[in-house]
Amino acid sequence: MQRKLTSLLVGLGLLGGTFLATAGTAQGHGYTDSPVSRQQLCGNGTVRGCGQIQWEPPSVEGPKGFPTRGPADGRICAGGNGRFSELDDPRGGAWPATALAAG
Template sequence: MQRKLTSLLLGLGLLGGALAATGSAQGHGYTDSPVSRQQLCGNGTVRGCGQIQWEPPSVEGLKGFPNRGPADGRICAGGNGRFAELDDPRGGSWPATTLSPGSNHTFVWRITARHATTDFRYYVTRDGWDPTKPLTRADLDPQPFLTVPFGGRLPGATVSHSGVLPQKSGRHLILGVWTIADTGNAFYACSDVRF
């Protein structure tokens, strides 16, 4: 019995080491305010979402956005083909959170596994953006309207921070990017909003 237990622990240790060596972030999360597409799929508000309905915190892709990261048209899924339903604009019919332009908003991330964090950044679509087409970099204002530095600290299970919303009107999309400090990855969350 002792030998089997030792073998099991050794095997788990090797597996853990192999997973750590992949460089994949061990943290996962999504925006809950404003509600993200993956959260809408995960809680059953939106149907026909494929795998993301079971894995809303798993939209992980390369960091460095906007210079690097997911390709245009694949941004909402973090470049992950398993979650391509998030990039489908659904004819512009994703449920949208109503926000007041220029007001203070508390952004909330749900973190299911903590990981050292560089920052959280928020981009918004330009005026005239077409919500019936997949998101591209050209659709976004070039600079984030809010950046929250985290200095490599570990986030809690819920991360909340306040910021002033941009002066926009009509339907828009807010892209939240959670940049991991010690891997090459970030987590992406698209939230459909109406100002």
């Protein structure tokens, strides 16, 4: 009985150690598609005149450390990347919008 219990505990310890060793930090990039992002609106052709982002919508990435070290206000949509500055253009409020509700 004691041998079975010891084996079980060792097995669980190894399993837990393996899980912790393979668990990493979460990292991500890209854009949202629900609700649709400005990048996706340009990529799917809903909005025209978007510059380079229309061919590579998932390419907007801000610097690491956002929001503490992120792009300045007014440059957030392009991630502070001048190549995609068209995303920061307010277009007179003409970007298609999605109404969101809490919850």
